[in-house]
Amino acid sequence: MIIYDTIIIGGGQAGLSVAYFLRRSSLEYLILDNQDKPGGAWLNTWGSLQLFSPTQYSSLSGWQMPKSKEDYPTKQEFLDYLTAYEERYSFPIKRNTVVLRVEKENGLFKITSSKSVYWAKTVVSATGTAQNPYIPSYPNQNKFNGLQLHSVDYRDSKDLIGKKVLVIGGGNSGAQILSEVSKVAETKWVTLEPPQFMPEDIDGRYLFIKANSSYLDNNTHNFEEKVSLSDIVQVESVKEGLKRGVYDAVRPFHAFYENGVIWQNGEKEAFHAVIWCTGFRPYLEHLYPLNIVENNRVITKNTRSIKEPRLWLVGYGSWTGFASATIYGVGKTARTTVREIQAYFKIDS
Numbered sequence: 001m002i003i004y005d006t007i008i009i010g011g012g013q014a015g016l017s018v019a020y021f022l023r024r025s026s027l028e029y030l031i032l033d034n035q036d037k038p039g040g041a042w043l044n045t046w047g048s049l050q051l052f053s054p055t056q057y058s059s060l061s062g063w064q065m066p067k068s069k070e071d072y073p074t075k076q077e078f079l080d081y082l083t084a085y086e087e088r089y090s091f092p093i094k095r096n097t098v099v100l101r102v103e104k105e106n107g108l109f110k111i112t113s114s115k116s117v118y119w120a121k122t123v124v125s126a127t128g129t130a131q132n133p134y135i136p137s138y139p140n141q142n143k144f145n146g147l148q149l150h151s152v153d154y155r156d157s158k159d160l161i162g163k164k165v166l167v168i169g170g171g172n173s174g175a176q177i178l179s180e181v182s183k184v185a186e187t188k189w190v191t192l193e194p195p196q197f198m199p200e201d202i203d204g205r206y207l208f209i210k211a212n213s214s215y216l217d218n219n220t221h222n223f224e225e226k227v228s229l230s231d232i233v234q235v236e237s238v239k240e241g242l243k244r245g246v247y248d249a250v251r252p253f254h255a256f257y258e259n260g261v262i263w264q265n266g267e268k269e270a271f272h273a274v275i276w277c278t279g280f281r282p283y284l285e286h287l288y289p290l291n292i293v294e295n296n297r298v299i300t301k302n303t304r305s306i307k308e309p310r311l312w313l314v315g316y317g318s319w320t321g322f323a324s325a326t327i328y329g330v331g332k333t334a335r336t337t338v339r340e341i342q343a344y345f346k347i348d349s
């Protein structure tokens, strides 16, 4: 029986970032990933997706992403980079391996997967959020006869030609998908607040400079507040949508009815389809047997579980490190995570 020092669950950018720092240690580690090829959640996103982070802020630790053809990389360019990153560092990865359960047995972690059982002294969970899409609940939602699709299942607009479509959610996903769908369908956009677009002259770079400053300043914002981290970045499709005037947004409706939605003033409006661009929650089902998951969270100090101190969680969002759910931000939390793992094994970093 092999007992690994560390098993990383999830081979997306967060898992690879941890692996990058682990490979420089003497620890024996392995990555388990349920996909059949590199790319993590990026494999299952819509075709025309453009990253909102410019090339130099779409790079993982140790190796800069090659310059993209446009200001913002395409999904395919980022997938190519992740594939090359994995090859460059020859990370040990077992693919097509779904981790079903993590349990404790005889002081070790017993990791039961769809392939076999693995044993480890420490575990890093880096399973992301894509397998747990979030859809807010509205009255009579299940009575709506039209199509309901989360952005994670949206691929392209071809099935929506000539339809009337409601896009819900005021982030980058909502704005990019709305731009594409509005070329072939009649659309309406629902956002909680009036959407904020980042000015064209302040590009996505600013977000990441700001994210980095916030991190370095320990979250004290001692610089000019020009934009918010949640502002929509003007990638090509968004610029083009703005020119066409597709971004008039309205506030949420009251409820669904069979053919559409009922607005706050009681008026009904029919739609063929609703696209939920309403984000994700951490995917932590494999950790349930450890009894440490509450409300989709694990109590952590930085990335380390308080109740299970040989378990670390990387890449899930601000609760696992500032900007840790971004390509640029995850490197910092991966590095500190590996330092803590090395300290546990009493190895110098």
Ligand SMILES: Cc1cc2nc3c(=O)[nH]c(=O)nc-3n(C[C@H](O)[C@H](O)[C@H](O)COP(=O)(O)OP(=O)(O)OC[C@H]3O[C@@H](n4cnc5c(N)ncnc54)[C@H](O)[C@@H]3O)c2cc1C
Binding pocket: 009, 010, 011, 012, 013, 014, 015, 032, 033, 034, 035, 039, 040, 041, 042, 045, 049, 050, 051, 052, 053, 057, 058, 097, 098, 099, 100, 126, 127, 128, 129, 130, 131, 173, 283, 286, 314, 315, 316, 325, 326, 327, 328
């Ligand atoms: C539409 C969209 C656009 C985004 N654009 C940007 C951007 O431009 N710039 C930026 O910095 N960030 C962006 N993000 C945010 C973030 O960078 C991505 O969400 C990123 O994929 C998160 O990486 P991750 O490694 O944490 O998770 P994932 O990429 O989801 O990787 C987790 C891996 O673990 C696997 N896995 C899950 N459960 C199990 C299990 N039980 N057993 C085995 N394997 C498992 C998954 O299949 C996956 O391969 C975007 C996010 C979305 C949704």
